[in-house]
Amino acid sequence: MANNRITVLLCLLSILAGRSVGSESFSGQTERERLRAIKPVIVHAEIIKEPASVPSAHASTIVETDDGLLAAWFGGTYERHPDVSIYTSGFRNGQWSDPVMVADGVQDESQRFPCWNPVLFKRENGDLILYYKVGPSPSTWWGEYKISTDEGETWSAMETIPRGCLGPVKNKPVILPGGKILYPTSIEIVGKWNVYMEMSDQDLTDWEKIEIDNNGFDAIQPSVLFHKDGALQILCRSKNESVVESWSYDNGKTWSPLTATELPNNNSGTDAVTLSNGLQLIIYNPVTSGRNKLAIAGSYDGKIWEKLIDIEDQPAGEFSYPAIIQDKEGNIHVTYTYNRERIKYVQLKL
Incomplete structure (x- = not known):
C-alpha cells in the first residue's frame, strides 16, 4: 500500500511538473503534435541554368529583392580551381535570368585564386551586399564584398573585410535590435574547426569578433x-554527427558553450530562418552520412524539432549546402547544390 501511495504521489508530482513518468513532457507532446500538423507544399521547383563553360556549381545563397529574388553561387571547373568565380541570377516574372559572373579571384596578371561561399544580404537602406571568400583554401582564405544599389544589376568594386575578420562564412547575417549586423562565421584550420561571431555597423565599419566556447x-x-x-x-554544422547550437541572451554579445541538438548532421552545411509567425525552420541533410537526402525541419522553441518535408530523397546523389529565406508575402524560398553541377531552386508554402 505504501509503495502504491508513493507511485501515485510521484505521478502527481510529475504531472504538476509538466512531465509523465517514463515519457516525454506533455508540453513536448503538444509541441510535436503542433509541428506534425504543419504540411509544407512545394509549389515550384527548377534547376537554375548555368553557363556551358561552368561544369560545377556549389554553395548558393538567396535574397529577396524589390522585384523578385537574387541567387548567387560559386562555379568553375571544380571546387578549389583558380577559375572558380561568383555568379548571380535573378528571378523575375517567374523566370531565372542568364547567370552573370560578378566576382573573381584575380590578383594580378600572373595570379588568380578561387572564390568561395557567397552570401547575399540586404541592409536597412536597401543596398544588397555580396560577401564572399577568396584564397587557395578555407584555411587561408579572406573575406571580400561588393555592394549593389540597383537590386543586383551592377556591383561596386571589391572591398576587403578587415584582416582578422571574415564576414559571414556561409549563411546570411542578421540585423540586431539597434541596427548592428551580426555575422555567423567560423574558421577551418587543419585540425581545428571553430565557430564564432562577428559584428559591424550598417556601413560595414567597426568590425569586432565575439568568441564562443566550442566545448570540444x-x-x-x-x-x-x-x-x-x-x-x-x-x-551549426559539425563533425560530431549532430547539428550543434549556442544561445545568446544579451543581443549577441555573449554565447553559451556549444551543445548537441537532436538533429543529425553529416558534416555538411545547413541553413535556418525564423518565420514571421515565430516558427523556426532548418534545412539540412537528415542523415549522419551521405548527402542524398535533404529536408526541412521545424521548431517553435529551438529544442524540439520535427521533420516537416523531404526536399530530396534519392538513392544516390549530392543535395547539399542549402539556403533558405522567407519573403514579405510569407513564401519560403530554397536553393541548394544539385549533384555539384547546378543550383536547384524550390518555393514552398506552409
Whole structure:
C-alpha cells in the first residue's frame, strides 16, 4: 500500500511538473503534435541554368529583392580551381535570368585564386551586399564584398573585410535590435574547426569578433534564429554527427558553450530562418552520412524539432549546402547544390 501511495504521489508530482513518468513532457507532446500538423507544399521547383563553360556549381545563397529574388553561387571547373568565380541570377516574372559572373579571384596578371561561399544580404537602406571568400583554401582564405544599389544589376568594386575578420562564412547575417549586423562565421584550420561571431555597423565599419566556447565540438557555418523572448540561437554544422547550437541572451554579445541538438548532421552545411509567425525552420541533410537526402525541419522553441518535408530523397546523389529565406508575402524560398553541377531552386508554402 505504501509503495502504491508513493507511485501515485510521484505521478502527481510529475504531472504538476509538466512531465509523465517514463515519457516525454506533455508540453513536448503538444509541441510535436503542433509541428506534425504543419504540411509544407512545394509549389515550384527548377534547376537554375548555368553557363556551358561552368561544369560545377556549389554553395548558393538567396535574397529577396524589390522585384523578385537574387541567387548567387560559386562555379568553375571544380571546387578549389583558380577559375572558380561568383555568379548571380535573378528571378523575375517567374523566370531565372542568364547567370552573370560578378566576382573573381584575380590578383594580378600572373595570379588568380578561387572564390568561395557567397552570401547575399540586404541592409536597412536597401543596398544588397555580396560577401564572399577568396584564397587557395578555407584555411587561408579572406573575406571580400561588393555592394549593389540597383537590386543586383551592377556591383561596386571589391572591398576587403578587415584582416582578422571574415564576414559571414556561409549563411546570411542578421540585423540586431539597434541596427548592428551580426555575422555567423567560423574558421577551418587543419585540425581545428571553430565557430564564432562577428559584428559591424550598417556601413560595414567597426568590425569586432565575439568568441564562443566550442566545448570540444568541431563546428563551422552557423546560422542565426530569433526567439520571442529576445534570445538568439545559432545552429551549426559539425563533425560530431549532430547539428550543434549556442544561445545568446544579451543581443549577441555573449554565447553559451556549444551543445548537441537532436538533429543529425553529416558534416555538411545547413541553413535556418525564423518565420514571421515565430516558427523556426532548418534545412539540412537528415542523415549522419551521405548527402542524398535533404529536408526541412521545424521548431517553435529551438529544442524540439520535427521533420516537416523531404526536399530530396534519392538513392544516390549530392543535395547539399542549402539556403533558405522567407519573403514579405510569407513564401519560403530554397536553393541548394544539385549533384555539384547546378543550383536547384524550390518555393514552398506552409
